Amino acid sequence: xxxxxxxxxxxxxxxxxxxxxxxxxxxxxxxxxxxxxxxxxxxxxxxxxxxxxxxxxxxxxxxxxxxxxxxxxxxxxxxxxxxxxxxxxxxxxxxxxxxxxxxxxxxx
Amino acid sequence: xxxxxxxxxxxxxxxxxxxxxxxxxxxxxxxxxxxxxxxxxxxxxxxxxxxxxxxxxxxxxxxxxxxxxxxxxxxxxxxxxxxxxxxxxxxxxxxxxxxxxxxxxxxxxxxxxx
Numbered sequence: 001x002x003x004x005x006x007x008x009x010x011x012x013x014x015x016x017x018x019x020x021x022x023x024x025x026x027x028x029x030x031x032x033x034x035x036x037x038x039x040x041x042x043x044x045x046x047x048x049x050x051x052x053x054x055x056x057x058x059x060x061x062x063x064x065x066x067x068x069x070x071x072x073x074x075x076x077x078x079x080x081x082x083x084x085x086x087x088x089x090x091x092x093x094x095x096x097x098x099x100x101x102x103x104x105x106x107x108x
Numbered sequence: 109x110x111x112x113x114x115x116x117x118x119x120x121x122x123x124x125x126x127x128x129x130x131x132x133x134x135x136x137x138x139x140x141x142x143x144x145x146x147x148x149x150x151x152x153x154x155x156x157x158x159x160x161x162x163x164x165x166x167x168x169x170x171x172x173x174x175x176x177x178x179x180x181x182x183x184x185x186x187x188x189x190x191x192x193x194x195x196x197x198x199x200x201x202x203x204x205x206x207x208x209x210x211x212x213x214x215x216x217x218x219x220x221x222x
Contacts, residue, residue: 004150031208041218043198045210086151094139094158094205095166098150 003027006087006099013106019074021102023087026068033096034061034072035086043086046072077106110134114199114214121189121221129184129217131199137212139202140182144168144195145216151198157182158205189221 005024013019023032034046047054047061049070054061058081060073074081087099115130133140141156153166157176171193173185182201186193197217203209 033211035211035213041196041216043200043213043216045212048210088151090205094156094164095153096151096211098143098152100148100150 003097004087004089004099006085006102008102009100011102011104013077013104015078015106015108017077017106019077019081019104019106021072021085021087021104023070023072023099024068025070025089025097027091028065028068029089029091031090032063032070033088033090034070035088037084037086037101039083046085074104079106079108082106112199112201112212112214114197114217116217117215119217119219121186121219123189123191123221125189127186127189129186129197129199129219131182131184131214132180133182133201133212134180135201135203135212136179137201137203138179139205139209140176141166141200141211142172142174142182142184143198143200144193145198146195154184154197186219191221193219194221195219 003026007022031050033048037043058075063070082105084101084103086101088096112133138159142154143151152168155174157163199214200211202211
């Protein structure tokens, strides 16, 4: 069992829809990262958070430490949001544990 | 800023050959790491470094070697390539240890071992 579980594995949406991607982890963490991997393969960091909520444009990331759960929301989704979204956690070590990713496709 | 530069983008090797994947960053980051990405699996840590002269093993280090002679460079060496090492490899860096700062990734190297 992966220490980091993401759901759903695959997600399709129509342009404009509100998207939620979930990430659960098993023990206490020092930080949680959300990453985006585009079809071309490059990976970019979207958010790093250890508590509360962060917002950047149409993207919102939240974390609930007690429930060991984080969500990534995309408001007013657009085809350019189509990508794989990856959750990763740090257990206060030098190593990150990655989820297997959520593949999002947004259709016009 | 170039960020994290990773070369080559593609490589095909025969079983038993050796090669070096190059990774360089120009952000003066202390932490650098190498991951492999395989279908259906999350990114897995191969080796990492918390500063020049310091390296350590990750989750899947066997068959790979690293060194960190400068802050900027962190090459990954495949000593004797095997088909099981067919994968996409990513180099990443961050200002400090991964829990405290965002990661910056290279564009990846797609390696095929025949």
